[in-house]
Amino acid sequence: MSDHRIIADYHTHTKFSHGQGSPRDNVLAAIDRGLDEIAVTEHGPGHMTYGVRGKMLSLLNSDLLYLKREFAGRIDVLNGLELNVVDFGKADVPSDRDAYDIIIIGYHKGVPPKNPFARGIWRESLLGIKNDPHKSAESLLAAAEECRANIISHPNLYVKVDIPYLADCCRELGIMLEVNSSHVSLTDDEIRAIKGAGCRLVINSDAHSPERVGDFSLAAEAVTRADAWDAVKNAVKIDS
Numbered sequence: 001m002s003d004h005r006i007i008a009d010y011h012t013h014t015k016f017s018h019g020q021g022s023p024r025d026n027v028l029a030a031i032d033r034g035l036d037e038i039a040v041t042e043h044g045p046g047h048m049t050y051g052v053r054g055k056m057l058s059l060l061n062s063d064l065l066y067l068k069r070e071f072a073g074r075i076d077v078l079n080g081l082e083l084n085v086v087d088f089g090k091a092d093v094p095s096d097r098d099a100y101d102i103i104i105i106g107y108h109k110g111v112p113p114k115n116p117f118a119r120g121i122w123r124e125s126l127l128g129i130k131n132d133p134h135k136s137a138e139s140l141l142a143a144a145e146e147c148r149a150n151i152i153s154h155p156n157l158y159v160k161v162d163i164p165y166l167a168d169c170c171r172e173l174g175i176m177l178e179v180n181s182s183h184v185s186l187t188d189d190e191i192r193a194i195k196g197a198g199c200r201l202v203i204n205s206d207a208h209s210p211e212r213v214g215d216f217s218l219a220a221e222a223v224t225r226a227d228a229w230d231a232v233k234n235a236v237k238i239d240s
Ligand SMILES: [Zn+2]
Pocket: 082, 106, 108, 153, 154
Protein backbone atom coordinates (compact mmCIF):
# COMPACT_ATOMS: atom_id res chain seq x y z
CA MET A 1 0.00 0.00 0.00
CA SER A 2 1.71 3.17 1.06
CA ASP A 3 4.64 3.99 3.27
CA HIS A 4 2.66 6.68 5.08
CA ARG A 5 0.82 6.72 8.37
CA ILE A 6 -2.21 8.94 8.92
CA ILE A 7 -1.91 10.50 12.35
CA ALA A 8 -5.24 12.30 12.76
CA ASP A 9 -8.91 12.00 11.89
CA TYR A 10 -10.36 15.51 11.65
CA HIS A 11 -13.90 14.56 10.57
CA THR A 12 -16.13 12.29 12.68
CA HIS A 13 -19.80 12.28 13.74
CA THR A 14 -21.65 10.92 16.77
CA LYS A 15 -25.19 10.25 17.96
CA PHE A 16 -25.54 13.97 18.64
CA SER A 17 -26.51 14.08 14.95
CA HIS A 18 -27.19 10.89 12.97
CA GLY A 19 -24.10 8.89 13.98
CA GLN A 20 -24.05 5.88 16.29
CA GLY A 21 -21.48 6.37 19.03
CA SER A 22 -20.75 8.95 21.70
CA PRO A 23 -17.87 11.42 21.48
CA ARG A 24 -16.08 9.23 24.04
CA ASP A 25 -16.54 6.14 21.83
CA ASN A 26 -14.90 8.02 18.95
CA VAL A 27 -11.96 9.04 21.15
CA LEU A 28 -11.46 5.47 22.39
CA ALA A 29 -11.64 4.15 18.82
CA ALA A 30 -9.04 6.70 17.71
CA ILE A 31 -6.68 5.59 20.52
CA ASP A 32 -7.21 1.97 19.43
CA ARG A 33 -6.20 2.90 15.87
CA GLY A 34 -3.06 4.63 17.15
CA LEU A 35 -4.03 8.18 16.10
CA ASP A 36 -2.45 11.25 17.68
CA GLU A 37 -5.47 13.52 17.18
CA ILE A 38 -9.23 13.07 16.87
CA ALA A 39 -11.82 15.72 16.07
CA VAL A 40 -15.54 15.45 16.63
CA THR A 41 -17.14 17.59 13.94
CA GLU A 42 -20.90 17.45 14.19
CA HIS A 43 -23.22 18.89 11.58
CA GLY A 44 -23.66 22.62 12.02
CA PRO A 45 -26.93 24.21 13.12
CA GLY A 46 -28.02 25.14 9.57
CA HIS A 47 -28.70 21.52 8.61
CA MET A 48 -32.45 20.97 8.98
CA THR A 49 -32.42 17.34 10.09
CA TYR A 50 -28.93 16.60 11.44
CA GLY A 51 -27.82 20.02 12.66
CA VAL A 52 -26.72 20.20 16.32
CA ARG A 53 -27.81 23.45 17.93
CA GLY A 54 -28.88 25.12 21.17
CA LYS A 55 -28.66 23.06 24.34
CA MET A 56 -27.46 19.94 22.49
CA LEU A 57 -24.54 21.86 21.03
CA SER A 58 -23.60 23.22 24.47
CA LEU A 59 -23.78 19.70 25.89
CA LEU A 60 -21.59 18.35 23.08
CA ASN A 61 -19.02 21.07 23.63
CA SER A 62 -18.86 20.45 27.38
CA ASP A 63 -18.46 16.70 26.73
CA LEU A 64 -15.53 17.46 24.43
CA LEU A 65 -13.95 19.80 26.95
CA TYR A 66 -14.12 17.04 29.53
CA LEU A 67 -12.66 14.45 27.12
CA LYS A 68 -9.87 16.82 26.17
CA ARG A 69 -8.75 16.93 29.82
CA GLU A 70 -9.38 13.27 30.53
CA PHE A 71 -7.29 12.06 27.57
CA ALA A 72 -4.57 14.72 27.69
CA GLY A 73 -1.20 13.07 27.08
CA ARG A 74 -2.81 10.10 25.30
CA ILE A 75 -4.54 11.78 22.37
CA ASP A 76 -5.44 15.35 21.40
CA VAL A 77 -9.22 15.78 21.30
CA LEU A 78 -10.42 18.63 19.10
CA ASN A 79 -13.88 20.14 19.19
CA GLY A 80 -15.08 21.00 15.72
CA LEU A 81 -18.12 21.48 13.54
CA GLU A 82 -18.96 20.60 9.96
CA LEU A 83 -20.79 23.67 8.74
CA ASN A 84 -23.11 24.06 5.78
CA VAL A 85 -23.37 26.46 2.87
CA VAL A 86 -26.77 27.88 3.78
CA ASP A 87 -27.02 30.56 1.11
CA PHE A 88 -24.84 31.91 -1.69
CA GLY A 89 -21.47 32.51 0.02
CA LYS A 90 -22.98 32.07 3.49
CA ALA A 91 -22.18 29.60 6.28
CA ASP A 92 -24.10 28.70 9.44
CA VAL A 93 -21.15 30.01 11.46
CA PRO A 94 -21.77 29.97 15.23
CA SER A 95 -21.36 33.21 17.17
CA ASP A 96 -18.65 31.53 19.30
CA ARG A 97 -16.56 30.49 16.26
CA ASP A 98 -13.31 30.97 18.18
CA ALA A 99 -14.32 28.38 20.77
CA TYR A 100 -13.78 25.65 18.12
CA ASP A 101 -10.44 24.02 17.35
CA ILE A 102 -11.38 23.06 13.81
CA ILE A 103 -14.05 24.12 11.33
CA ILE A 104 -15.05 22.13 8.25
CA ILE A 105 -17.51 23.35 5.65
CA GLY A 106 -19.18 21.64 2.74
CA TYR A 107 -22.27 21.50 0.56
CA HIS A 108 -24.97 19.26 2.01
CA LYS A 109 -28.49 18.22 1.21
CA GLY A 110 -31.10 19.30 3.73
CA VAL A 111 -30.07 22.94 3.67
CA PRO A 112 -32.60 24.83 1.58
CA PRO A 113 -31.06 28.15 0.56
CA LYS A 114 -33.10 31.33 0.72
CA ASN A 115 -31.25 33.23 -1.96
CA PRO A 116 -32.63 32.71 -5.51
CA PHE A 117 -29.21 32.05 -7.04
CA ALA A 118 -28.27 29.54 -4.34
CA ARG A 119 -31.69 27.93 -4.72
CA GLY A 120 -30.94 27.51 -8.41
CA ILE A 121 -27.68 25.65 -7.66
CA TRP A 122 -29.53 23.50 -5.22
CA ARG A 123 -32.41 22.59 -7.49
CA GLU A 124 -29.98 21.80 -10.28
CA SER A 125 -27.86 19.57 -8.07
CA LEU A 126 -30.90 17.71 -6.74
CA LEU A 127 -32.29 17.20 -10.22
CA GLY A 128 -28.90 16.16 -11.54
CA ILE A 129 -28.82 19.09 -13.99
CA LYS A 130 -25.41 20.54 -14.71
CA ASN A 131 -24.77 23.59 -12.54
CA ASP A 132 -22.08 26.22 -12.97
CA PRO A 133 -19.06 24.72 -11.14
CA HIS A 134 -17.21 28.04 -11.08
CA LYS A 135 -20.07 29.92 -9.40
CA SER A 136 -20.58 27.01 -6.99
CA ALA A 137 -16.89 27.17 -6.07
CA GLU A 138 -17.17 30.93 -5.50
CA SER A 139 -20.11 30.42 -3.16
CA LEU A 140 -18.25 27.70 -1.25
CA LEU A 141 -15.10 29.82 -0.97
CA ALA A 142 -16.97 32.88 0.30
CA ALA A 143 -18.77 30.73 2.88
CA ALA A 144 -15.42 29.14 3.89
CA GLU A 145 -13.86 32.57 4.33
CA GLU A 146 -16.82 33.78 6.37
CA CYS A 147 -16.44 30.97 8.92
CA ARG A 148 -12.62 30.87 8.66
CA ALA A 149 -12.77 27.20 7.71
CA ASN A 150 -9.76 24.92 8.05
CA ILE A 151 -11.09 22.22 5.72
CA ILE A 152 -13.58 21.93 2.85
CA SER A 153 -15.28 18.55 3.14
CA HIS A 154 -15.93 16.15 0.22
CA PRO A 155 -15.51 18.64 -2.65
CA ASN A 156 -17.80 17.73 -5.60
CA LEU A 157 -20.21 15.70 -3.50
CA TYR A 158 -23.82 16.94 -3.99
CA VAL A 159 -22.67 20.06 -5.90
CA LYS A 160 -19.98 20.09 -8.60
CA VAL A 161 -17.30 22.73 -8.15
CA ASP A 162 -14.43 24.00 -10.29
CA ILE A 163 -11.62 22.04 -8.60
CA PRO A 164 -8.57 23.83 -10.11
CA TYR A 165 -10.06 27.22 -9.16
CA LEU A 166 -11.01 25.97 -5.67
CA ALA A 167 -7.51 24.53 -5.13
CA ASP A 168 -5.83 27.74 -6.26
CA CYS A 169 -7.90 29.89 -3.88
CA CYS A 170 -7.61 27.40 -0.99
CA ARG A 171 -3.82 27.48 -1.25
CA GLU A 172 -4.01 31.29 -0.87
CA LEU A 173 -6.46 31.04 2.02
CA GLY A 174 -4.65 28.17 3.78
CA ILE A 175 -7.71 25.91 3.57
CA MET A 176 -7.23 22.16 3.09
CA LEU A 177 -9.28 20.07 0.66
CA GLU A 178 -10.51 16.76 1.96
CA VAL A 179 -10.16 13.31 0.46
CA ASN A 180 -13.13 11.82 2.26
CA SER A 181 -12.89 8.08 2.89
CA SER A 182 -16.68 7.62 3.16
CA HIS A 183 -17.36 9.44 -0.11
CA VAL A 184 -14.29 9.63 -2.34
CA SER A 185 -15.69 12.60 -4.26
CA LEU A 186 -12.51 13.55 -6.12
CA THR A 187 -11.11 11.76 -9.16
CA ASP A 188 -7.45 10.77 -9.21
CA ASP A 189 -6.82 13.56 -11.74
CA GLU A 190 -8.48 16.11 -9.45
CA ILE A 191 -6.35 14.97 -6.50
CA ARG A 192 -3.30 15.36 -8.73
CA ALA A 193 -4.45 18.85 -9.78
CA ILE A 194 -4.92 19.93 -6.15
CA LYS A 195 -1.41 18.79 -5.31
CA GLY A 196 -0.12 20.53 -8.45
CA ALA A 197 -1.76 23.79 -7.35
CA GLY A 198 0.23 23.64 -4.11
CA CYS A 199 -2.91 23.20 -2.01
CA ARG A 200 -2.86 20.89 1.01
CA LEU A 201 -4.97 17.75 1.16
CA VAL A 202 -6.33 16.08 4.27
CA ILE A 203 -7.60 12.51 4.57
CA ASN A 204 -10.58 11.97 6.89
CA SER A 205 -12.92 9.09 7.65
CA ASP A 206 -16.20 11.06 8.01
CA ALA A 207 -17.09 8.18 10.34
CA HIS A 208 -20.67 7.96 11.53
CA SER A 209 -19.87 5.05 13.89
CA PRO A 210 -16.89 4.43 16.21
CA GLU A 211 -15.92 1.34 14.15
CA ARG A 212 -15.21 3.60 11.18
CA VAL A 213 -13.08 6.17 13.05
CA GLY A 214 -9.61 6.08 11.47
CA ASP A 215 -10.80 4.04 8.48
CA PHE A 216 -8.91 5.82 5.71
CA SER A 217 -8.61 2.93 3.27
CA LEU A 218 -10.52 4.25 0.23
CA ALA A 219 -9.05 7.75 0.48
CA ALA A 220 -5.54 6.34 0.98
CA GLU A 221 -5.90 4.21 -2.15
CA ALA A 222 -6.96 7.26 -4.16
CA VAL A 223 -4.03 9.33 -2.86
CA THR A 224 -1.63 6.50 -3.70
CA ARG A 225 -3.00 6.27 -7.27
CA ALA A 226 -2.65 10.05 -7.62
CA ASP A 227 0.87 9.97 -6.14
CA ALA A 228 -0.10 12.84 -3.82
CA TRP A 229 1.04 11.71 -0.38
CA ASP A 230 3.46 14.59 0.03
CA ALA A 231 0.50 17.02 -0.12
CA VAL A 232 -1.40 15.28 2.69
CA LYS A 233 -1.27 17.34 5.87
CA ASN A 234 -2.17 14.57 8.34
CA ALA A 235 0.20 11.88 7.03
CA VAL A 236 3.79 11.14 7.96
CA LYS A 237 6.26 9.04 6.04
CA ILE A 238 7.24 5.80 7.70
CA ASP A 239 10.95 5.07 7.56
CA SER A 240 11.51 1.67 6.05
ZN1 LIG B 1 -20.47 16.31 4.98
